[in-house]
Amino acid sequence: MTHQEIYQLAKEWTYEAGEILRKAVTEQLTVEYKTSAADLVTEKDKEIERFFANKINQVFPTHFLLGEEGVQKDQAYQPEEETVWIVDPIDGTTNFVHTKANFSISVAVYVKGEPVIGIIYDVIKDEMFHVLVGAGLYINDRPAETALAEREIEEALICINHLWLAPNPYINEIKMQKMVGDIRGFRCIGSAALELAYVATGRMDGAIFNGLGPWDYAAGYVMLKEQGLVCTTTAGDVINPYQHSPILAASQALHTKILNDYIELKN
Amino acid sequence: MTHQEIYQLAKEWTYEAGEILRKAVTEQLTVEYKTSAADLVTEKDKEIERFFANKINQVFPTHFLLGEEGVQKDQAYQPEEETVWIVDPIDGTTNFVHTKANFSISVAVYVKGEPVIGIIYDVIKDEMFHVLVGAGLYINDRPAETALAEREIEEALICINHLWLAPNPYINEIKMQKMVGDIRGFRCIGSAALELAYVATGRMDGAIFNGLGPWDYAAGYVMLKEQGLVCTTTAGDVINPYQHSPILAASQALHTKILNDYIELKN
Numbered sequence: 009m010t011h012q013e014i015y016q017l018a019k020e021w022t023y024e025a026g027e028i029l030r031k032a033v034t035e036q037l038t039v040e041y042k043t044s045a046a047d048l049v050t051e052k053d054k055e056i057e058r059f060f061a062n063k064i065n066q067v068f069p070t071h072f073l074l075g076e077e078g079v080q081k082d083q084a085y086q087p088e089e090e091t092v093w094i095v096d097p098i099d100g101t102t103n104f105v106h107t108k109a110n111f112s113i114s115v116a117v118y119v120k121g122e123p124v125i126g127i128i129y130d131v132i133k134d135e136m137f138h139v140l141v142g143a144g145l146y147i148n149d150r151p152a153e154t155a156l157a158e159r160e161i162e163e164a165l166i167c168i169n170h171l172w173l174a175p176n177p178y179i180n181e182i183k184m185q186k187m188v189g190d191i192r193g194f195r196c197i198g199s200a201a202l203e204l205a206y207v208a209t210g211r212m213d214g215a216i217f218n219g220l221g222p223w224d225y226a227a228g229y230v231m232l233k234e235q236g237l238v239c240t241t242t243a244g245d246v247i248n249p250y251q252h253s254p255i256l257a258a259s260q261a262l263h264t265k266i267l268n269d270y271i272e273l274k275n
Numbered sequence: 276m277t278h279q280e281i282y283q284l285a286k287e288w289t290y291e292a293g294e295i296l297r298k299a300v301t302e303q304l305t306v307e308y309k310t311s312a313a314d315l316v317t318e319k320d321k322e323i324e325r326f327f328a329n330k331i332n333q334v335f336p337t338h339f340l341l342g343e344e345g346v347q348k349d350q351a352y353q354p355e356e357e358t359v360w361i362v363d364p365i366d367g368t369t370n371f372v373h374t375k376a377n378f379s380i381s382v383a384v385y386v387k388g389e390p391v392i393g394i395i396y397d398v399i400k401d402e403m404f405h406v407l408v409g410a411g412l413y414i415n416d417r418p419a420e421t422a423l424a425e426r427e428i429e430e431a432l433i434c435i436n437h438l439w440l441a442p443n444p445y446i447n448e449i450k451m452q453k454m455v456g457d458i459r460g461f462r463c464i465g466s467a468a469l470e471l472a473y474v475a476t477g478r479m480d481g482a483i484f485n486g487l488g489p490w491d492y493a494a495g496y497v498m499l500k501e502q503g504l505v506c507t508t509t510a511g512d513v514i515n516p517y518q519h520s521p522i523l524a525a526s527q528a529l530h531t532k533i534l535n536d537y538i539e540l541k542n
Contacts, residue, residue, distance in 0.1 A: 106432050106459075165373050165374065174455055194437045195374075196437075197462065211373070
């Protein structure tokens with residue numbers, strides 16, 4: 009099957025999964041705690057990941073699935089040698105349970121280490137960001153703007169988690185505090201995938217995260233790359249798309265500015 | 276005219292104004308700077324406030340208008356004695372210009388000092404929060420939930436501006452940093468009016484602001500009151516709805532907890 013055909017199916021499945029989640033937000037949700045009160049997981053997370061696992065197993069038995077919930081446990085493979093679907097069934101679980109908006113399904117396909125497909129679906133807004141590498145980034149059926157504004161730091165709107173402005177083990181909070189005073193605005197939406205899609209479409213100018221799973225950033229990474237934006241670790245290094253990673257995404261000039269002037273990693 | 280009739284007209288006008296803004300976000304916007312790069316004002320702010328001023332002057336010549344842009348300059352009155360419309364033509368101007376989503380129109384009517392009508396319209400999402408005091412809070416044509424979850428602090432999702440976690444003249448940032456570590460999550464959407472509407476509908480559990488104009492919080496205040504939630508200054512004092520004010524909104528127990536454990540005002 010061609011990449012184009014995989015892309016079409018991936019979008020169809022994501023819409024189907026979105027329909028399940030749209031119905032769920034009107035129902036009472038059974039919630040269980042995972043590692044902490046801040047990290048909710050619902051039965052729907054697992055149901056959606058299983059939905060993708062089943063579809064992929066049926067249609068693409070040679071593909072692999074890297075998902076947040078790890079429903080596909082019996083895989084042993086070298087991701088760099090294979091076609092891998094990287095799926096976050098619900099990115100922004102707290103928003104899903106609590107706010108019932110601003111959560112997303114994130115689906116990426118990487119072929120032998122190369123990003124090929126990225127889909128991020130804001131279920132409640134019915135807004136799908138999607139890209140097949142080389143064919144352009146789209147918002148629903150409309151091509152995303154390609155000539156994004158190159159903004160100065162004092163005009164920039166940046167996504168950042170409040171925790172990095174408080175004492176934390178990862179990043180110098182004093183420099184982060186300085187940054188939020190210098191920029192035009194900061195946002196925290198609560199879905200890393202959506203925040204990366206917003207950077208890729210120019211709604212935000214940058215985003216900083218200190219520890220994401222591959223499923224959180226894999227689709228966003230494909231979009232940022234297609235748009236000529238920069239996405240690295242917070243040390244400025246190339247990302248290994250199959251591993252947990254801190255992430256800094258922005259246009260080239262802003263990326264350099266943030267890296268040089270505001271990021272100082274601890275450890 | 277009855278309050279019910281004023282309410283109907285206020286909603287109609289807000290939808291009309293929303294239609295103007297929806298069209299505008301697809302056009303190139305002419306932007307001028309107000310006091311700083313962080314405080315954008317567009318020609319549309321003024322256009323929308325004039326739209327409301329004209330409607331109010333025509334239909335309610337004895338009413339007054341308190342608006343962010345101050346287009347109605349020739350008024351001298353005691354607000355506590357009059358019927359006053361408090362209007363923010365675009366709450367979340369940076370979002371309007373930059374993100375093209377998550378901005379709102381906020382319209383409140385206060386009669387002789389008493390909150391009567393509150394409308395907050397998320398234009399892009401086409402989601403209108405609206406209340407006539409005593410008749411219940413609605414989201415579009417659906418009554419909002421009235422039995423909101425009473426959440427513990429470690430389960431709470433709170434709207435707070437990143438600036439209050441950095442050194443600032445208003446509030447002890449160390450205690451705010453402690454708070455974001457203790458709660459389930461924090462959000463910064465970029466429209467105070469929308470954030471208050473989210474608290475009033477249980478999507479968020481609380482919101483803290485250090486300096487809002489009456490237009491930012493007037494409509495939200497009516498909604499919070501109708502829902503039995505608490506909205507005071509950050510010192511816990513009653514709000515004067517015609518003046519700039521710091522704001523703390525939450526359910527009763529959470530409000531007390533935040534006030535006692537996390538807020539320490541400077542000077």
